Each structure stands twice: as structure tokens, then as C-alpha cells.
Amino acid sequence: MIGAIFSLWYLIHGLKKIYNTSTKATIKNKVFLIGVAISIFVPALMFSLPTDLFSNIFAFLMIGWVIIVPILYVFGIFMVSQIRKLRELLKINKEKAELEAREREAVLNSIRAGKLPKIENTIQINLLEKEQLHFITRATLSKITKRNGRKYITKEGRGDFWVSNKRVGFKHPASSFDIKYSKILSCDTYDTDDGLIIYKSGREKPYIFSIMQDNDIANVILSVYLNSD
Known part of the structure; x- marks a missing residue:
């Protein structure tokens, strides 16, 4: 033992x-x-x-x-x-x-300093003369609707949200449009970190986008052009 x-x-x-x-x-x-x-x-x-x-x-x-x-x-x-x-x-x-x-x-500091990214036209936008794309991402477009005196956010569809040196736009088979910077009254984040709301001159209802990624980069690029003299 x-x-x-x-x-x-x-x-x-x-x-x-x-x-x-x-x-x-x-x-x-x-x-x-x-x-x-x-x-x-x-x-x-x-x-x-x-x-x-x-x-x-x-x-x-x-x-x-x-x-x-x-x-x-x-x-x-x-x-x-x-x-x-x-x-x-x-x-x-x-x-x-x-x-x-x-x-x-x-990257954000570089954009704020005026060094904006240049990207290829991968979504086949009809660019204007001397127009340069800076940003493209997938996004969902929504609108504000009223029912029984209350406001609701209604999704209209998903497409490509893009930003250039002359305008911002949304490409979708059913509802594509673009807005020149001179027509934008204001642009800000909306509801969540990925939300972006744009008010256009002559239009009562704003454009509301839910951006899939890099919303902060889109915001900084837009602020560079909207705040420039």
C-alpha cells in the first residue's frame, strides 16, 4: 500500500x-x-x-x-x-x-482638410462636366407620411447613395434623383448614427437615408461642400 x-x-x-x-x-x-x-x-x-x-x-x-x-x-x-x-x-x-x-x-481629418477621396463611377451615373465622385454606398430611402394626425417614416426602397463635388444623389430603378449643393437647405444625422436627413429648397418633405456603412464619411464630405464659401 x-x-x-x-x-x-x-x-x-x-x-x-x-x-x-x-x-x-x-x-x-x-x-x-x-x-x-x-x-x-x-x-x-x-x-x-x-x-x-x-x-x-x-x-x-x-x-x-x-x-x-x-x-x-x-x-x-x-x-x-x-x-x-x-x-x-x-x-x-x-x-x-x-x-x-x-x-x-x-481619413476624416484628411477630408476636413480638403483632401477628398476620388472613386470610380461604378454605378454608371451620368456625371456632369468636371464632376468627381467621392462616395458611394448602399442606402435605404424613406419618407415622412401623415396618418390620423401622426407622422410615420415609410421606407421607399434601397439603392445607391452617392456624393460628388457638385451634388448628392440616390440611384434606384424606381426613384433616382440628385440634388445640387446650392439647393440643399440643411443636412444632418437623423434618429440613429446611420441616418441622414436632407432638406431641399422648394420641397416640404425631407429626404431620409439609412446609410449602410461609412455614414460619418458621407457627413464630413457633405459638410465640406455645404460649409464652403
């Missing part, structure tokens, strides 16, 4: 050393080492015990303990490795988000 306990202590101590020193050991290798420990310890325990009832019960409990502890040990190793991976992933995502935020702020 004493020999079995000593062999158990020796094997656990040895496995601990292997685990601490072999940083490249995989979980599979650790499971194999634990299996070796069990295969050596269990026979040693069985041969060292007498055959009376108390010893058999004790042996049963010890064998159960020997089986459960390695399982918990392997599970613990697995969970630690997963937690480490999760921490690394969260760290990478945080660093990526911070980098993207810095890059976006740099």
Missing part, C-alpha cells in the same frame, strides 16, 4: 515536471502520459492491498479517484488553453478596432 502511494506521488511529481518544462507538449501527449501513470499505478495499488472487504472498498475509491483526477486534470488543461486563446483573440480584436478607429479618424 505504501509502495502504491509512493509510486502515485512519484508519477504525479514527474508529470508535473514534464508539464512545466515541456511547453510545446500537446494535450494529446499529456493524456498519453496520464494514461501511462494510471497503467502503472493501478496494478501497484491492487497488488499492495489485502483482500478483506474494507481494503476492497478503499481500493475501489482509490481507483475511482485515480480515474477522475486525470480527467479533471486534462479538462483543466483544455480549459486553460481555450481561455488563453480567447484572451489572445480578444486582445487582437481590441487592437484591430483601435487601429481601425485611428485610421478612420485620420
Whole structure:
């Protein structure tokens, strides 16, 4: 019995050393080492015990303990490795988000300074002479309707929202239009961060857009032209 306990202590101590020193050991290798420990310890325990009832019960409990502890040990190793991976992933995502935020702020500052982006006419707009596109994105056009004395926002359709150096427009098979900057009374965010509302001279109801992405860039470009002398 004493020999079995000593062999158990020796094997656990040895496995601990292997685990601490072999940083490249995989979980599979650790499971194999634990299996070796069990295969050596269990026979040693069985041969060292007498055959009376108390010893058999004790042996049963010890064998159960020997089986459960390695399982918990392997599970613990697995969970630690997963937690480490999760921490690394969260760290990478945080660093990526911070980098993207810095890059976006740099782009916005560049636009505010007058360095506007130039993009290709990928949606086949009939451009005016010396007209340059700065921004294109998918957007949903909505309008304000009144029923029973209350105002409602009704979606009209999804299309391409675009901004150039001369005007802003919306391309949709059913309702395409454009507005020159000289006709825009005001432009501001609406309701949510992706909402944009434009009031046009001579039109009572405003144009409301829900822009799919880069709403802040569209806003800054529009503000550059609307606030210019």
C-alpha cells in the first residue's frame, strides 16, 4: 500500500515536471502520459492491498479517484488553453478596432482638410462636366407620411447613395434623383448614427437615408461642400 502511494506521488511529481518544462507538449501527449501513470499505478495499488472487504472498498475509491483526477486534470488543461486563446483573440480584436478607429479618424481629418477621396463611377451615373465622385454606398430611402394626425417614416426602397463635388444623389430603378449643393437647405444625422436627413429648397418633405456603412464619411464630405464659401 505504501509502495502504491509512493509510486502515485512519484508519477504525479514527474508529470508535473514534464508539464512545466515541456511547453510545446500537446494535450494529446499529456493524456498519453496520464494514461501511462494510471497503467502503472493501478496494478501497484491492487497488488499492495489485502483482500478483506474494507481494503476492497478503499481500493475501489482509490481507483475511482485515480480515474477522475486525470480527467479533471486534462479538462483543466483544455480549459486553460481555450481561455488563453480567447484572451489572445480578444486582445487582437481590441487592437484591430483601435487601429481601425485611428485610421478612420485620420481619413476624416484628411477630408476636413480638403483632401477628398476620388472613386470610380461604378454605378454608371451620368456625371456632369468636371464632376468627381467621392462616395458611394448602399442606402435605404424613406419618407415622412401623415396618418390620423401622426407622422410615420415609410421606407421607399434601397439603392445607391452617392456624393460628388457638385451634388448628392440616390440611384434606384424606381426613384433616382440628385440634388445640387446650392439647393440643399440643411443636412444632418437623423434618429440613429446611420441616418441622414436632407432638406431641399422648394420641397416640404425631407429626404431620409439609412446609410449602410461609412455614414460619418458621407457627413464630413457633405459638410465640406455645404460649409464652403
